[in-house]
Amino acid sequence: MEFDIQTWVKVAAFTGGALAMGLGAIGAAIGEGYTAAQANSAISRNPEASGDIFKSMLVGQAIAESASVFALVVAMVLLFTEFPSQSYLTVCVLLSSGVCMGFGAIGSGVGSGFPAGAACIGMARQPAMSGRLTTNMLIGSAVCQTPSIFALVTSFILLFTNFSGRPVSPTWAAILGAGLASGLGAIGSGLGGGLVAEASCEGVARQPESVGPVTNIMLLGQAVTQTTAIYGLLISFILMFKSFPASDTLASSMALLGAGLCMGIGAIGPGVGEGFTARSAVSWIARNEAATSELTRVMLVGQAVAESTGIYSLVIALVLIFVI
Amino acid sequence: MAIEGADIIKAAAFLGAGLSMGLGAIGPGVGEGMAAAKACEAIGRNPSEAGLLTRTMLVGQAVSESTGIYSLVISLLLLFVV
Numbered sequence: 001m002e003f004d005i006q007t008w009v010k011v012a013a014f015t016g017g018a019l020a021m022g023l024g025a026i027g028a029a030i031g032e033g034y035t036a037a038q039a040n041s042a043i044s045r046n047p048e049a050s051g052d053i054f055k056s057m058l059v060g061q062a063i064a065e066s067a068s069v070f071a072l073v074v075a076m077v078l079l080f081t082e083f084p085s086q087s088y089l090t091v092c093v094l095l096s097s098g099v100c101m102g103f104g105a106i107g108s109g110v111g112s113g114f115p116a117g118a119a120c121i122g123m124a125r126q127p128a129m130s131g132r133l134t135t136n137m138l139i140g141s142a143v144c145q146t147p148s149i150f151a152l153v154t155s156f157i158l159l160f161t162n163f164s165g166r167p168v169s170p171t172w173a174a175i176l177g178a179g180l181a182s183g184l185g186a187i188g189s190g191l192g193g194g195l196v197a198e199a200s201c202e203g204v205a206r207q208p209e210s211v212g213p214v215t216n217i218m219l220l221g222q223a224v225t226q227t228t229a230i231y232g233l234l235i236s237f238i239l240m241f242k243s244f245p246a247s248d249t250l251a252s253s254m255a256l257l258g259a260g261l262c263m264g265i266g267a268i269g270p271g272v273g274e275g276f277t278a279r280s281a282v283s284w285i286a287r288n289e290a291a292t293s294e295l296t297r298v299m300l301v302g303q304a305v306a307e308s309t310g311i312y313s314l315v316i317a318l319v320l321i322f323v324i
Numbered sequence: 325m326a327i328e329g330a331d332i333i334k335a336a337a338f339l340g341a342g343l344s345m346g347l348g349a350i351g352p353g354v355g356e357g358m359a360a361a362k363a364c365e366a367i368g369r370n371p372s373e374a375g376l377l378t379r380t381m382l383v384g385q386a387v388s389e390s391t392g393i394y395s396l397v398i399s400l401l402l403l404f405v406v
Contacts, residue, residue: 007329011336014402018340021398022347025391032391033355036384037362040377044366047373054380061387068391075344075398079406109351109391 005091009083012091016098017078020155023102024071024109027190031064031113038117042124049127053120056134060116063141067105067112067148067190074101074155081159089163092172096179097158100236103183103264104151107271108144111194115140118198122205129208136204136215140197143222147186147193147229154182154236167246173253177260178239181317184264185232185271192225192275199279203286210289217285217296221278224303228267228274228310235263235317242321252324259320266313273306341402348395355388 039057043050078098083090119137123130158179163171200218204211239260247253281299285292363381367374 003329003332007333010333014333014336014340014406015343017398018342018344018402019347021395022344025348025395026351029351029353029355029388029391030358031355032384032388033352033358036355036359036381036388039384040359040363040366040380043377043380044370044373047370047376050376050380054383057380057384058387061384065387065390068394072394072398079398079401113355 005086005088008088008091009085009094012094013078013083016094016096017075018098020071020078020098020102021075023099024068024075024105027106027109028064028068029109031110031116031194032061034110034113035060035064035116035120039120042120045121046124046127049123052127052130053123056119056123056130056137057116059134060112060119060137060141063138063145064109064112064116066145067109070148070152071101071105074098074152077159085164087164088168089166089171089175092175093158093163096176097155100151100158100179100183101155103180104148104155104186107187107190108148109190111144111190111192112141114194115144115197115201118201118205122201126205126208129205132204132208132211133201136200136218137197139215140193140200140218140222143219143226144190144193144197146226147189150229150233151182151186154178154233154240157240161240166243170244170247170253170256173257174239174242174244177257178236179260180264181232181235181239181260182264184261185267186229188268188271189226189229190271192271192273192278193222195275196221196225196278196282199282203282207286207289210286213289213292214282214286217292217299218278218282220296221274221281221299221303224300224307225271225274225278227307228271231310231314232263232267235259235314235321238321255320255324259317262313262320263317267310270306270310274303277302277306337402337406341399344395344402345399348392352389352392356385359384359388
């Protein structure tokens with residue numbers, strides 16, 4: 001079937017836009033539903049605090065919504081922008097951009113729902129701490145949104161970079177790999193970051209005096225959790241900005257696509273696992289403030305071991321890009 | 325089988341509309357279900373607050389629905405506008 005390139009460009013634009021919105025809607029909805037569930041639970045425990053709880057639920061849900069709003073923006077851009085281009089690379093760019101934002105919104109959407117839910121429950125237990133709980137919820141959710149912002153940045157760079165000077169093969173695979181690396185890589189870190197923020201809100205409600213160490217270790221734990229999303233962004237940037245010499249073999253293209261998949265999928269597990277670790281550490285610091293230094297140490301060591309497979313993925317991705 | 329260029333564009337738009345709404349329906353389903361489940365539990369623990377709890381559940385579910393509406397909008401755009 002021989003069609004002109006503009007036909008394929010439109011096909012890719014619609015497919016990319018559909019995937020961006022379809023995938024992007026999943027995470028935020030689940031996270032917001034979780035928040036609503038916890039809010040209801042909280043109101044049933046303490047109906048007099050229902051005003052604060054309700055407000056907090058809406059604010060938390062708004063942050064979770066932002067990930068899917070990014071996806072909506074990318075979908076609208078893909079559907080309605082004219083892409084006058086005679087290169088097959090544009091086809092790959094549009095698909096990759098859509099898939100990147102679609103996957104990238106999943107983790108952050110679900111993750112931002114967790115601290116909002118915990119803040120609602122916390123306000124039922126300790127209405128006096130409402131202000132501090134809101135602060136921790138906002139800080140934690142904001143950090144949790146960063147992977148979806150990485151995905152948005154990658155999507156936009158893909159859409160607005162001029163790839164016309166590059167050889168079609170293997171750059172087509174580099175473009176697809178770049179989208180997958182950032183998009184898939186954002187899932188684990190978004191979820192993990194949310195788990196840590198949830199524990200900090202719960203800990204502040206349980207033990208208001210521990211707010212200092214709990215917040216500090218939340219930020220430290222979240223920072224480590226976000227590292228795999230940063231690796232994904234790094235691989236994306238390398239794939240987008242390095243010029244690859246023209247090559248007709250399928251092998252050199254598959255190496256680049258494989259690099260993107262490797263980093264993208266490989267970033268999921270460590271992101272979630274380190275989130276579990278930090279969540280547990282923060283919970284127990286709230287229960288036992290005196291053990292803060294031991295808990296921090298074991299959290300960091302444990303997260304480093306969990307990071308190991310993420311590092312292996314990064315290494316293999318770099319080998320696929322630079323050595324093969 | 326000779327397929328026209330315009331035909332395959334329409335084909336992609338329709339497939340995309342399906343994917344967009346199909347995938348987009350997952351999240352609100354799960355999220356609203358969780359909200360309703362907890363609402364049942366909450367009312368079970370505290371039946372006198374049933375009105376307030378039901379209202380909260382509906383508002384929370386409406387926010388969760390919004391992403392599903394975005395997907396519906398993109399689907400309809402792909403079906404009828406582009």
